[in-house]
Amino acid sequence: MGRVGCALDNAAAEAFNSTLKVEYVHRHRFGTRAEARLKIATWIADFYNTTRRHSANDGLPPVTFERHMIEKRQASSALLRTAVA
Known part of the structure; x- marks a missing residue:
């Protein structure tokens, strides 16, 4: 969340709320x-x-994406440690 009255600051939150309402709340x-x-x-x-x-x-x-990102970071860190050693 960002500044009051600045929609661009909280665009991700607004997009999620829209998705939640359209795909779930309004259908139940x-x-x-x-x-x-x-x-x-x-x-x-x-x-x-x-x-x-x-x-x-x-x-x-999101869960799969985060798992991939963690694996890439770990691989990158391992490469850096190997290069420094």
């Missing part, structure tokens, strides 16, 4: 706020982060 009915919170949290954890592909992540789900 919730009996209570507690039910809505639980089902939305479950959707985020079980679908959005693990299954749904994201164009910003080269078509990979």
Whole structure:
């Protein structure tokens, strides 16, 4: 989140909120706020982060993309340690 009144500062948050509403919230009915919170949290954890592909992540789900990034960083660090030694 960024400055008040500056939409470009929080574009990622706004994009996520839009996706959440369009793909999940507007397609379901919730009996209570507690039910809505639980089902939305479950959707985020079980679908959005693990299954749904994201164009910003080269078509990979966030969990898979992060795993690839960690592996690349570890490989890069290993190469640097080898080069320095």
